[in-house]
Amino acid sequence: MTRFLDARTSQNASTAGSMNGVGLTANQNVLVGQIGLNTAGAEGPIRVQLYGVATFFVFSGGFITLNLFAVRGSVATDPVIASNRLQLNPGATTPTNTFPLYLIGSDYNPVPSDEIVYSLFVNSSVNVNRIGPESFNGCAYSD
Template identity: 80%
Template sequence: MTRLLDARTSQNASTAGSMNGVGLTANQNVLIGQIGLATAGSVGAIRVQLSGVATFFVFSGGFITLTLFAVRGTEATDPIVSSNRIQLNPGATTPTNTFTLYLVGSDYNPESTGELIYSLFVHSTINVNRIGPESFNGTAYSD
């Protein structure tokens, strides 16, 4: 029977526009969420489900790539568990400059010493504003 081990949320902004335009500098990996999932007492394979969301305002046209990615660990260089990317040309192909990026992923049977740390990062190829909502969620299960 499946057993819930832990569930956590890292919440920066609950509603649209609530971050009031926090700047995101081009070509930098920026930490926007981090959770620690307790896995002590797990039996069999651990399974982790992750989800995240971030919304951006892009000032001007031009080609842009926005990437949202989750790692097992605390650094952007740790193993990537899940990622999502959008490439667009604001103004040329869309009627708005507001873009929401979602992440849904899973991690199967990670090694654990009692706690698994997951971090959510965002990367943009040009300067944009983070406007919200912005959150990161994780749930760990075992057999």
């Protein structure tokens, strides 16, 4: 029978536009959410489900790449668990400069711990604004 272990939320901005245009410098990984899940005492394989969102405002046209990725750990160079990428040319193809990016991912059988840290990062190929919402959620289960 499945056993619920823990669930956590890192809520940076709840609603659209609530961040007032926090700048994101090109080619820099920026932490937007971090959670710690307690998996001590798990019996059987651990399954972690991760969900995240970040929304950007893009100023200019041209080819742009936006990335959203989750790692097991606290720095961007830790093992990537899930990622999503949006490549676009906003000046040529879209009626708006607002772009939400969603992440849904899983981590199977990490080592049980009092706290497994997961972190959510964003980066962009050009300077953009983070405008919200930004949220990162995780749940852990075992057998």
